[in-house]
Amino acid sequence: MTAPLFPDLVINGETVPQAIIAQEAQNHDAPKDKPGLAWRKAANAIATRTLLLQEARRRGIAADPVEVGPGRFETEEEALIRGLLEQAIDIPDPDEETLRWEWARNPERFRSAPLWEVSHILIACDPRQPVATEVARQRAETLTTEALGNPRGFGRLAEAESDCGSKSSGGTLGQLGPGDTVPEFEAALRTLSEGEITAKPVLSRHGWHIIRMDAAAPTHVLPYETVRPKIAEAWEKAAWSRAAKAFLDQLVDKAEIVGATLKSDTKYARA
Template sequence: MMNALFPDVVVNGETIPPAAIAAEAQNHPGPRDKPGIAWRKAAQALTIRALLLQEAARRGLQAEVHELAPGRFETEDEATIRTLLEEAVEPPEVTEAQIHAEWARDPDRFRSAPLWDVSHILCACDPRDETASAAARARAEALLARLDGDAKGFAATAARESECGSKSAGGALGQLGPGDTVPEFEAALRGLDAETVTPDPVQSRHGWHIIRLNAVAPGAVLPYQTVAPKIAQALEKAAWTAASRAFIAELADQSDIQGATLDPI
């Protein structure tokens, strides 16, 4: 049944049930005060799915379901859409000149991983316990206010006050690279200059941290030969995505679609 806010979606005479759109909308977050955005995104996604499945049926395609991971398989619809796109989408080949041009645009983007020499003071708590978390944060803020900023003062405070095993080393964690610590801690490191301390305590699953970046060794710029395969992979993925969108747009132009749009939302 059609209403003004959520009209029926019909693709070449095939009506997409409102219940299916409502279920799909759970996968498309939008502003809480604008539920229509999630609905329209869901309607668009299911319209594209209908267009692809209809085209696969028109071509008489037979799809073989693939195992995506141990014990996890594609649905029949996913297999059908994959088979159609493999047959219909032919992105242009990425050339060596394109790969080199992408690298030359800014070689500085392609670096080896940095290394951070880090110390911290931990005020431990379970972040799910609001009372304990508030108390630990207040304690961390008080310690931060008393720190004098130099490495010696930080190490002495960590040795007295930190609730991490690193306190025996003055809070020193040694050299860390990307992925060596929890995401919140790493994000704070990336925002620090060498020989500086986080201006505010940083929360993680372990509690509240005061973090000092003692030194940083930025990653070296990698040579073209090293990064060319990854650049090629990224360009090939972008080319395939563009070609897929063009194919879907062509199907839409040839179709009768009511209640949904393929325009960006």
């Protein structure tokens, strides 16, 4: 009789069908020549879930699935696990001393986002078309030279040459912050000083940009009172993760597990 390719997964006497592990294995990366690695990862994930479900049922947990996204609800098993963790894990609110210490140990982590007032001239093209992109680049470089030679005429140049709707206002884009533009454009903004024009055109998916930094508001360290809610939220998440790990470790220590290896660094993420 041929031995199975992968061992059975048995948690406290409960055998998990291999079809369930095979389905879970599709969610785990592994080299194509090492299918056993994905299987082991899947077996560990299923073992963790099974332990939690067994404990939820032992405690008689009852939890109805809740909506976790637009039109998306928990499964019954996810609801049981959530109910178990809500009952088993109790995180006290952090005290003021703890939160102030967290802020004071490195206030530089809590800075305001930069604000930029920006104008630009766009020479539109599709970067996926090399010939058109090169033609646009040559035009953009010519306009860059003209803009650098007459910075005060930037607005008039934008009105005459830009392919962006902002040309009607002299290329002004108004006030921008991180995430408001495409990455290439934002990267250029972070290198410019107030009043400076990009020395070379900047390519994005929209085409070539000639950018002028009209004004820049520097970042500054935010006061404790402003960032307190953010610090408290981060502290609570970290504390919850530690408590969830400790709870799962207790279940692992008491369990009889065959076919999976749940190490002490096993973690369970908060939904």
